[in-house]
Amino acid sequence: MSKCEQCIVRQFNSLKHLSKEELVRMSACKTTKIIKKGEVLFEEGEHLNGVFCIKDGVCKVSKMSENGRNQIISLVQKGNIIGERSLVSEEISNLKAVALNDMEVCFIPKEEIIRDLEKNNAFTMSVLKDMATSLKSADNLIVDMAQKTVKQRLAETLLHLHSKFDTDSEGNINIQLSREDIANIIGTATESAIRLLSEFKKNKIIEFKGKEIKILDEAALDKIIHGF
Amino acid sequence: MSKCEQCIVRQFNSLKHLSKEELVRMSACKTTKIIKKGEVLFEEGEHLNGVFCIKDGVCKVSKMSENGRNQIISLVQKGNIIGERSLVSEEISNLKAVALNDMEVCFIPKEEIIRDLEKNNAFTMSVLKDMATSLKSADNLIVDMAQKTVKQRLAETLLHLHSKFDTDSEGNINIQLSREDIANIIGTATESAIRLLSEFKKNKIIEFKGKEIKILDEAALDKIIHGF
DNA sequence: TCGAAAAGCTGACAAATATCATATTTTAAA
DNA sequence: TTTAAAATATGATATTTGTCAGCTTTTCGA
Numbered sequence: 241m242s243k244c245e246q247c248i249v250r251q252f253n254s255l256k257h258l259s260k261e262e263l264v265r266m267s268a269c270k271t272t273k274i275i276k277k278g279e280v281l282f283e284e285g286e287h288l289n290g291v292f293c294i295k296d297g298v299c300k301v302s303k304m305s306e307n308g309r310n311q312i313i314s315l316v317q318k319g320n321i322i323g324e325r326s327l328v329s330e331e332i333s334n335l336k337a338v339a340l341n342d343m344e345v346c347f348i349p350k351e352e353i354i355r356d357l358e359k360n361n362a363f364t365m366s367v368l369k370d371m372a373t374s375l376k377s378a379d380n381l382i383v384d385m386a387q388k389t390v391k392q393r394l395a396e397t398l399l400h401l402h403s404k405f406d407t408d409s410e411g412n413i414n415i416q417l418s419r420e421d422i423a424n425i426i427g428t429a430t431e432s433a434i435r436l437l438s439e440f441k442k443n444k445i446i447e448f449k450g451k452e453i454k455i456l457d458e459a460a461l462d463k464i465i466h467g468f
Numbered sequence: 469m470s471k472c473e474q475c476i477v478r479q480f481n482s483l484k485h486l487s488k489e490e491l492v493r494m495s496a497c498k499t500t501k502i503i504k505k506g507e508v509l510f511e512e513g514e515h516l517n518g519v520f521c522i523k524d525g526v527c528k529v530s531k532m533s534e535n536g537r538n539q540i541i542s543l544v545q546k547g548n549i550i551g552e553r554s555l556v557s558e559e560i561s562n563l564k565a566v567a568l569n570d571m572e573v574c575f576i577p578k579e580e581i582i583r584d585l586e587k588n589n590a591f592t593m594s595v596l597k598d599m600a601t602s603l604k605s606a607d608n609l610i611v612d613m614a615q616k617t618v619k620q621r622l623a624e625t626l627l628h629l630h631s632k633f634d635t636d637s638e639g640n641i642n643i644q645l646s647r648e649d650i651a652n653i654i655g656t657a658t659e660s661a662i663r664l665l666s667e668f669k670k671n672k673i674i675e676f677k678g679k680e681i682k683i684l685d686e687a688a689l690d691k692i693i694h695g696f
Numbered sequence: 697t698c699g700a701a702a703a704g705c706t707g708a709c710a711a712a713t714a715t716c717a718t719a720t721t722t723t724a725a726a
Numbered sequence: 727t728t729t730a731a732a733a734t735a736t737g738a739t740a741t742t743t744g745t746c747a748g749c750t751t752t753t754c755g756a
Contacts, residue, residue, distance in 0.1 A: 303607060303608070303611045305611045305612070305614075305615035305616065306616075306693070306694050306695060307615060307616065307695050309615045311610065311611040311614050311615055313607050313610060313611075324600075325600045325603055325604065328596055328597055328600040329597055329600040329601055329604065331604070334604055334607060334608070335607065357593065357596075358589060358593070361586060361589050361592060364589060364592045364593065364596060365585065365586070365592065367596060368556055368585075368592060368595060368596045368599065369556055369557055371596065371599045371600060371603060372552075372553045372556040372557040372599060373557055374603055375553055375599060375602055375603050375606060376553065376557065376559075376562055378603060378606035378607060378610060379531060379541055379562060379563065379606060380531070380562070381606075381610050382539065382541060382606060382609050382610055382613055383531045383533045383539040383541075384533070385610055385613035385614045385655075386533075386539050386613045386654075386655025387533035387535060387537045387539055387655060388533065388534075388535065389712070389713090390712075390713070391712090418733070418734090419733070419734065419735090420733080426614075427613070427614025427615060428713075428714085429713075429714055429715075430733090430734090431713095431714075431715080431716095431734095431735085431736085432712090432713060432714070434734065434735060434736085435713095435735085435736080438735075438736085450721095450722080450733095450734090465534070466534055467534060467535050617742075617743090618742080618743070619742095646703070646704090647703075647704060647705090648703080648704095656743075656744085657743075657744055657745075658703090658704085659704095659705080659706085659743095659744075659745080659746095660742095660743060660744070662704065662705060662706085663705085663706080663743095666705075666706085678703095678704090678751095678752080
């Protein structure tokens with residue numbers, strides 16, 4: 241069993257503010273899990289008894305709307321913690337998390353996190369700052385969803401994905417999303433997303449083969465985002 | 469100059485977790501302001517040097533989208549604190565706040581809040597919980613904006629306003645919003661909002677005279693929200 | 697209280713997006 | 727490897743929403 245004290249992933253999130261002692265205790269109560277692609281980390285409405293620290297892989301966090309369509313709120317990757325929101329406000333989860341590829345995660349029980357939040361103010365402040373950052377992104381997303389066209393949102397999403405996941409040796413964005421996933425990120429029908437991707441391809445803005453997408457003309461995407 | 473220790477508004481927000489001593493110090497450094505209807509509390513891009521505790525009145529919090537349209541993110545009323553997000557993440561404000569009616573607010577300098585956050589863990593936890601709640605609402609709003617129709621969003625907004633601001637003796641919702649404000653809340657063109665309000669009126673779902681709006685058929689609104 | 701400016705309203709039309717149908721390609725299970 | 731299911735793609739069409747124009751009503755300051 242690997243130890244939190246030595247875990248490199250910890251350096252990228254709020255857990256870096258924990259003391260040696262606190263980390264040893266965390267190591268003792270955490271459980272490491274392998275989540276296969278497509279498997280569910282937690283469901284909407286589920287009671288979370290802790291948080292997940294992502295050691296490897298990416299998951300999509302989404303919420304079902306009443307008209308039966310799924311909206312992806314964010315993609316969470318290696319180094320991040322997921323589930324703190326529900327834990328802090330002591331509610332059932334309002335979101336669902338599904339692995340986009342094989343993941344390795346550590347589950348840290350609620351009691352341990354709550355204890356650290358109450359004892360270690362630097363940790364609490366760090367979690368608070370993270371949440372403030374998430375809230376800012378969420379506010380920006382609200383404005384985008386309400387005010388931008390689907391085409392603008394697709395262009396924006398492509399650039400986001402590019403900067404967040406970087407590219408492989410061939411220049412393809414380092415994340416595999418189905419057309420449906422892409423549609424669920426930008427909040428549109430799958431057909432519309434496909435159509436716009438094809439249009440971007442025809443206009444030499446992007447290039448793709450299946451799920452491998454490569455950005456050819458970043459300036460053109462910027463132009464679309466900021467409205468001609 | 470009124471004292472924070474005796475301020476009733478404090479009971480409704482995180483400041484209730486401060487000690488007598490902390491409140492006395494806060495009283496000494498806070499400034500009370502009257503903000504007239506239409507005046508700006510803070511601008512997008514402005515550096516906030518503190519937070520506002522709202523003693524009376526309501527303000528709209530909005531963000532300009534790049535295509536020149538304004539999106540109202542939330543309405544904040546008596547008892548709430550505004551500006552903590554930017555303060556916590558030490559960034560310029562991403563939002564603008566404008567008074568919807570005459571307001572009385574207390575401005576509490578940044579240093580004072582930061583000091584309390586660092587010293588008083590119960591206060592920090594309370595701010596964290598508030599932010600978790602805001603984040604949940606924001607996530608829900610993202611899904612609504614992305615997945616619901618303008619009509620559904622208007623119906624939802626009317627019920628929200630009704631439950632948040634209650635009604636006067638005549639049964640009218642206790643908040644005065646222009647048609648443009650309503651459009652900016654639901655994320656649509658002013659004309660579209662006007663058209664739908666007229667439709668609701670024609671169908672006896674609501675009734676209005678100018679900015680006085682009264683809900684007649686709550687069940688019909690629910691039906692619209694949840695999709696026929 | 698008068699008059700200009702702002703807000704509210706409605707129609708006509710254009711643009712964006714969803715839906716449905718169907719064909720093709722890819723994936724994965726037997 | 728075969729084959730059924732799922733994912734991708736595209737056309738046709740319907741629906742939703744935005745834009746522009748013109749009009750009426752309300753508001754507010756001189």
